[in-house]
Amino acid sequence: ENYIPSCEVADIIGRDVRTVQKLTKDGTLTCEKKKNKNLYNLYTVVREYCDYVAKLGKKKISSVEEEKALEEVRIKRAxxxxxxxxxxxxxxxxxAAEDVEQMTSDLVMVIRSSFMALPGRVAVELAGINDATELSERLKTEVNAILEDLSNYEYDPEEYRKRVRYRRGWISEERDDE
Incomplete structure (x- = not known):
């Protein structure tokens, strides 16, 4: 008979004795008790261990396939x-932040140009005013007129849509101006 002790099984399969004992306890390897020792049929234990390793390989493959499937799902969701x-x-x-930045810059430029034009628009009229209070009131009226103009600014969704189409290259600037 080809019965061997657990230490020889461990040598044959390249594992330690504890691993052999654990595999035996789990039911992966079968043994027979003889004289208070676990003895293994050489041919049976080698076949059982090969089956065990093959199962592990399948689990690893299915684990890799599962990871691949999960990654594909993640990519599809993204x-x-x-x-x-x-x-x-x-x-x-x-x-897009760049469109908002561009539209905000346009608005700031309108505000800037409105205030930069103020001195030229009121200089002649203000030159004839000698009273500081009247001069102050006239300037306040002009500044309020500019601010009133700016308060009429409205969000134009079509302008944003144009900017998106232009940024994506779907329309050119010339066609946009038409």
Missing amino acids: KAELAELEMQELKGKLH
């Missing part, structure tokens, strides 16, 4: 989220 964000942007519900 693509769907990106498509949703692009749709929101095209509908004018979401704005």
Whole structure:
């Protein structure tokens, strides 16, 4: 008979004795008790260990396949989220920071030009005023007129849509001006 002790099984499979004992306890390897010792049939234990290793390999493959599937799901979700964000942007519900920055810069330039034009617009009229209070009131009236103009500024979703289409290269500046 080809019965061997656990230490020889450990040598054959390249593991330690504790691993052999654990695999025996788990039911992976079968043994027979002879004279208070666990003895293993050489052919049976080698076949059982090979089956065990093959199962581990399948588990690793399925684990890799599962990771791959999870990664594909993550990528598809990210693509769907990106498509949703692009749709929101095209509908004018979401704005790219660069478009907001550009529109804000345009507004700041309008404000700047309004205030820069103020001295030239009122210089002649103010030159004839000698009373400081009257001069102050006239300047306040002009500044309030500029601020009133600016308070009429309205958000134009179509302007943002144009900027998105232009940024994406769907329309050219010449065509946009038409």
